[in-house]
Amino acid sequence: MPKKTAPEARPSRPRRPTDRVAPRPPAAVSSPRRSAILALAAQLFAERGFQATTVRDIADAAGLLSGSLYHHFDSKESMVDELLASFLDDLLARCRGIAGQRLEPREALERMVEEAFDALPRHRAAIVVFQHDAAHLARFERFGYLKVCAQELEDLWVGVLRRGVDSGDLVCPEPELTYRFIRDAVWMSVHWYRLDGALTTRDLSRHYLRVLVEGLAPR
């Protein structure tokens, strides 16, 4: 995979007219075929990582030749861009909703955790890709929003934790550290949680909240 050309905002080859200037005139902005291809690409990105997935892999999965993909998408980057942006849009909207309701802090904490596990089945591939490839992608201008969104999420979470500390509802010495602790534990479950297993995402959120809120020491 061409490390220097593929996921770069400014390709090193001479700029061509189609280089992300317009949404590529002939490509329908949205179609069932397009969505299906994106879903397949998302699955492959999640399984192998963005960089290890070639456009030929995607084309194979969709029953096309690689060149035909470019009728639907500008580039491999565009696909991962759409995938991540729509995930973050959805997640942020929901978290803003919860944080904005001014629930009791402990209730808000629970709702935030439940929300994350709830998103697992809907955004499985995007979550995996975000965890695996966001750090790399975020180095390119086009993906700058990844950092912005992550920061807003952190702010929403830390706000909830702080309110809990202020009200005496939660004991949490370092809200930023605690946020990372929760975030990492919760989102990493996407790597091993099986939709077809015995556990529902509700079971998972209940278990994680129990450990998180009650702790491992007997009360």
Added chain:
Amino acid sequence: MPKKTAPEARPSRPRRPTDRVAPRPPAAVSSPRRSAILALAAQLFAERGFQATTVRDIADAAGLLSGSLYHHFDSKESMVDELLASFLDDLLARCRGIAGQRLEPREALERMVEEAFDALPRHRAAIVVFQHDAAHLARFERFGYLKVCAQELEDLWVGVLRRGVDSGDLVCPEPELTYRFIRDAVWMSVHWYRLDGALTTRDLSRHYLRVLVEGLAPR
């Protein structure tokens, strides 16, 4: 990066005499130069991911041309192999030591968490690479040991948790789930923990143990 040839146990090109049959006669098995190159490679793997790091990147960092790398190492794979194997050897030895001491379960839990944070500065690059690339590498025969080691680690941890439940020292409804919870929260910190920051790894382990053992609800 040639997806099908690079990290594969059986390259698709015709098998050549040097294909991992012997440790490549002329290459010194260990030398300061070799170690220095491996350290540089490890850093690059951690920063960009194994696949996104080219042998030319590594050679540049070492002040060599790419061809010269092959005097020291068989392949890019061999480098990541050495990196991961030596990390896992060290970590497993220490965890076996702790688990084998038959400490009080709560004490053992604390020692295991401290051990993990302790390994952070020593094995920073390897931990990042393990998290980022192990799933992909483990699909190839050569890296089968990654799964074996991960399983042994899980067994050691779950053993400690189970003993805690049996003795009433810990409340932990699902030891496997709890292990994953702890593992993911602890090891993910490698992505944001800064050695040169205000927090020592000891601070980190204390904070995480507090949340984990005492919980966020006031006692």
Added chain:
DNA sequence: GTCTATAAAGGGATAGAC
């Protein structure tokens, strides 16, 4: 909307001179 064919560049790895 898909295919054929191919461009342009980068990838891992090798051989042999020095």
Added chain:
DNA sequence: GTCTATCCCTTTATAGAC
């Protein structure tokens, strides 16, 4: 132990026929 030079393959992406 490093360099020169290069092989051979894969990659993303394009152009134009159908």
